[in-house]
Every structure is written in C-alpha cells, then in structure tokens.
Amino acid sequence: MREQQAGSGSGRTTAEAFEIKVGLAEMLKGGVIMDVTTPEQARIAEDAGAAAVMALERVPADIRREGGVARMASIEVIEAIQRAVSIPVMAKCRIGHVAEARVLEALGVDFIDESEVLTPADDAHHIDKHPFRSPFVCGARNLGEAMRRIGEGAAMIRTKGEAGSGNIVEAVRHLRAVTGEIRSLAASPPEELMARARDLGAPYELVRQVARSGRLPVPNFAAGGIATPADAALCMALGAEAVFVGSGIFKSEDPAARARAVVRATTHWKDPEEVLAASRGLGSAMPGIEMETLAEHERLAKRGW
Amino acid sequence: MVNSGPTAPRVGILAVQGDVGAHAGVLEALGCEATEVLREKDLDGLEGLILPGGESTTISRGIERLRLAGPIRSFAASGGRILGTCAGAILLAREVENHPVACLGLLDVVAVRNAYGTQVDSFATRPDPGGAPELADLDLVFIRAPRLRRPGPGIEVLLRHEGWPVLVREGRIWAATFHPELRGDSRVHRRWLGEALSG
Numbered sequence: 001m002r003e004q005q006a007g008s009g010s011g012r013t014t015a016e017a018f019e020i021k022v023g024l025a026e027m028l029k030g031g032v033i034m035d036v037t038t039p040e041q042a043r044i045a046e047d048a049g050a051a052a053v054m055a056l057e058r059v060p061a062d063i064r065r066e067g068g069v070a071r072m073a074s075i076e077v078i079e080a081i082q083r084a085v086s087i088p089v090m091a092k093c094r095i096g097h098v099a100e101a102r103v104l105e106a107l108g109v110d111f112i113d114e115s116e117v118l119t120p121a122d123d124a125h126h127i128d129k130h131p132f133r134s135p136f137v138c139g140a141r142n143l144g145e146a147m148r149r150i151g152e153g154a155a156m157i158r159t160k161g162e163a164g165s166g167n168i169v170e171a172v173r174h175l176r177a178v179t180g181e182i183r184s185l186a187a188s189p190p191e192e193l194m195a196r197a198r199d200l201g202a203p204y205e206l207v208r209q210v211a212r213s214g215r216l217p218v219p220n221f222a223a224g225g226i227a228t229p230a231d232a233a234l235c236m237a238l239g240a241e242a243v244f245v246g247s248g249i250f251k252s253e254d255p256a257a258r259a260r261a262v263v264r265a266t267t268h269w270k271d272p273e274e275v276l277a278a279s280r281g282l283g284s285a286m287p288g289i290e291m292e293t294l295a296e297h298e299r300l301a302k303r304g305w
Numbered sequence: 306m307v308n309s310g311p312t313a314p315r316v317g318i319l320a321v322q323g324d325v326g327a328h329a330g331v332l333e334a335l336g337c338e339a340t341e342v343l344r345e346k347d348l349d350g351l352e353g354l355i356l357p358g359g360e361s362t363t364i365s366r367g368i369e370r371l372r373l374a375g376p377i378r379s380f381a382a383s384g385g386r387i388l389g390t391c392a393g394a395i396l397l398a399r400e401v402e403n404h405p406v407a408c409l410g411l412l413d414v415v416a417v418r419n420a421y422g423t424q425v426d427s428f429a430t431r432p433d434p435g436g437a438p439e440l441a442d443l444d445l446v447f448i449r450a451p452r453l454r455r456p457g458p459g460i461e462v463l464l465r466h467e468g469w470p471v472l473v474r475e476g477r478i479w480a481a482t483f484h485p486e487l488r489g490d491s492r493v494h495r496r497w498l499g500e501a502l503s504g
Contacts, residue, residue: 012428020427023448023487027358027391030322049366051322051359086404086418087360088449110424110449133425267321267367268343 014130021135021155024088024110025219028052028156028242032232032263033221035059035246037077039084045249048259051242052088052110055081060117060164061247061286064298070118072100078107090137095304096122105134111156112136116303117163117246126304129153139223141174141301143181147202147210148305150218157216159240160301161224164247166288168225168234170301175222175238186214224301227252227285229265229278236269253283314352314501317342319377321367323359323392327486331494335502345376352501353386356393358448358484361418364392365406374409381411386477388497394480395451402454411478413457414470420452432471436464440492445471445483453482 012020031051036042042053057073058066072093082089088110093100095114100121104112112134114127129136130153139160140146146157159178161171181200188196188211197207209217222235223244232243245262252258261278268274296302316332318325320341329339332355342348354377356364368374381387389397389412398408398416408416421427429446445466453470456462464472471482472493485493495502 016429019487020429020446020448021424023446023484024424024427026324026327026487027360027448029324029326029359030320031360031363046362047366049322049363051363087362088424105425108423108425135424263363263366264370 012133017133018130018153018155022218024135025137025156028088028221029219030267031242032259032266033090033242033244034249034259035244036081036250039080041250041255042081042084042089044256045259046085046087048256049263050087050259052090053081053085054090054092054113054244054246055109056092059247059250060300061166061251062164063117064164064300070094072097072104072118075103075107078104078109082108092118093127094118095120096125096127098127101127101129101132101134101136105132109134114138114154116160116300120303126152129155137221139301139304140178142177143185143210144200144202145305146178146216146220147200147206150216151203151206154218156219156221158221158223158244159235160304161222161226162289162291162294163224163300164289165225165291165294166227166248166251166286167291168227168231169291171222171224171226171235172238174224174301175235175240178216178220179239182210182214182216185211225288226262227288229261229275229282232262233265233269233275236266242266247286251286253285258282258285313338314498315340315350316353316355316498317347317351318355318357319343319364319368319373319393321359321371322363323357324484324486325357327484328355328357328390328494331486331489331491334489335491335495335498337498337502342373343371345373348376348380348385351380351385353388353498354380356387356389356396358391358393358486361392361395361401361406362404365396365408368396368409369407374407377409378411381409381478384477386497386499386501387411387479388494389480390484390486391448391450391482394453394482397478397480398453399457412473412475412480413460414453414473414480415455417452417454419449421447421450424449430466432464432466433468436462436472437496440464440472440496443485443490443492444488446487447483450482453480
C-alpha cells in the first residue's frame, strides 16, 4: 500500500495534481478503452492494442438485461484484471459514491469512472474529485454538464451516449452538442459570457477559459453505443480524442478480431481504406436497441445532471 | 498543422496512439512543421521523428501492423534524429525487462515498464543536481513512467532523478522517461533538434 492517504491527494499542489491526472488522459488519446469482465478478456483487449481496460463485473448490455442495482465491481475482479495486464486499468464507481471511489483509489486503479452505467448512489450530487490522487472520467451530454464535472475535478470527459445499446445515435448527439456549444462560446463577446455561464449552469472561470481556447481543458472522449470500427471512426471525425467500447467488443461474435479492428479504425479514422480493411470479416456485431423502444427509466444517460 | 515557413524543418510524430498533439504544439512553437507518421513514405524528408507518450503495447502493435520497425531503423541508420518520450523511450530500448513489447533496439538501455507504480504514484519533480546545466530547473512530469537500466558505454546521461537516468542520448537518438511535451517547455526538443533548427 502507498503511504499517501486515500482521497487526500497529499504531496501534490492542486494545480500540479490536476496536471498529472490530465497527463494520463493525454496519453490515452487516439486509443481505445475496452470494457472487460475477466483477466482473459483483459489480455485479449491488451493483445489487440487497447490503450486501457475498464474492469467491470457486467458489461452494460448485461446490466441493462439483468436489471437490479449495479455497483462497483468486486475487488477480486478488479485485482485479477490488474494482475493480468500492463496497460492502465480503470474501474467504475456509482455517481456520488465517494466511499466506492476511495476504495478504487486505494486499489491503485489508474482512472475512476464515476459512471451513469451503475445505479446512482446520490441523485443530487457528484463526487468532489479534486482531493483524489486518482484521476476521474465522467460522462456528459452537453457542454454545461461537461464543465460541471470538470469543475468538480474530472480529468477527462466522455460522452454518455447510451451504454449497452449498440446504438451510436446518442454518442453522436452528445459529441455534437459539446463541440457545437464550444464553437458558439468561442464566438461570444466577453460581456455575454456571464449569461452563458448562467444558461449552461457552468463555472464562469471555466466558461471564460473555454471561450478563449476553443476547447475543453481536459481530453474529450466518446462512449456509449460504439459497436463497429466505423462507429469509432465516426466519433473521431466528430472530434472525440479516443473511444470507449463497452459491450461492443465482448458481446460480438469474434471479440479478438473486433477489438483489433476498432483499434485500427481509431488510429486511421481519417483513412477510409483503412476503416474498410478493418471492417472486413468481423462476424456479427452486438445486437442493438432502437432508442424509441427504450422507456425513459431505461435510459442510463439521464442519470446524473 | 500550422506555423511553418518554407524553410521550417519538418519533424514527424508517430501517430499510432498517444499525445501526438502535445508534441506538435512544442514543435510548432519552435518553428518546425509537425507531420503525422503512419506510413514508411511519411518518413521522407524528415529532420526528426518523435515517438510520443502513450501506451507502449498499443504503439508497438501499431508499428508491427504498419511494418514500420524496419523503416524507422533505416531512418536512424541514415542519421535521422529520434526522440522517444515515456512509451517512446520504452520502444527505443534494446529490451524491456517486464511486460515485454517489441522494441526497436535503437538505444543501448533496458526499460522497466510502470517502474514507479500505477497512476496514483505519478508525480512531478526536478532533476538531480549535476545534470545538463541548462536543464537543471526543468519540470519533470512522470506518468506511469518507466525506468532505464544498464545503460551501455555509448549512452550519455543528461538528467537523472534519484540516481536513475531520465534523459539520455546516444548520438542523435534521445529518450526521456518523463514528458517534456506536457509543460509547454521546448528546451528538450530544442536541444534534440540542435543545428537542424538554426540551419
């Protein structure tokens, strides 16, 4: 065990701590982060070129099918996956569940996903992420939500998409919302930024920073519904800097081949010939779900605010 | 990528995966033209090649799939400059002690991956005294960093931290186990490019 106290962030200044957290997110750019539930799956993901794995007890498609309360994965599952691979290991905690997050930090996971895929522990508040040494990634459907999470200390933003659906439409909606709102902010004169901060429900200083730089201060990844190499290439073309693939790999017919193919398409998203080559001979993708067939209460993206 | 005059040196960044954009930012601040390398032909006419930070297994798989190991070794043999940071340093090593990946073997050191632990053990610091004087106050950012061991006789150690080599060179091949590209400080890139910048 490390000498630092879990959740204390000791030994680093605030700015330096944040920079180190964002640093790992920078290193994951251009990569694919894959959901895995066993050490064997983790090794398949690593062999295929995944930049990181997300250690889970059930992939989102199964959480959706089986129902019940979805919690942080068991310690044994996470530890077995940590032992199996040398790439970063992420794990999910419930929204607002600071104690689960502290356990994950004490386990030394490389990134904590405060995730709407699990059943929220707090329906009003997310975790204060600044005091942690572990970096956090959080989902967002639009710029205001992304900035609230960054304000709380998230070092990476991902779209929520609609996890476990195999349907890319929500991730596309969320990516377009974030990038479109950033473009609009960057075109706003300074005197309008306070009103924009009010409308976005976002911290004013962050609004000013994004208006000035034209980008989020942390990497912006895509997640939720990515099932094919072309889905990954689409997200990259829409401005995502890396992709998370949840159920899309290990709910498909040939996970190893699909994992390699999604990695290849993410690297070469600008090159249709490469995406074409990556798309050949993969067998069937995971079954998908039409958004219209999902009742409001079945939509995971609505969790959190 | 922008900010290049007609005589700006062209420097490539291996773009399989990793913090390609951070390196491009430093290169452009130095007046270089930064280009992405994914093919053998992308190496033509480059003053230098950067192997960025990222995941070394991911990048090494990409190098294999794209059959770039031979062309990168030829680029080095013909006098091309190469800078590897973190994952890039691992790929340049002659071997990796743990969690092996396919190395290029262009630098006579042994790499130890994730030598400091996981991300909660990542840190920022300053180099030990006694290194390259103009880099003495450089901020060193270590992210899941490797260590370099058993340097061969041709290796010049420019910076150390707690005794371990963290910035080394062997002729025109340079490796940093930290991330000189993350703080917007261009001194390491400037020294690595040397006369290519003034010429």
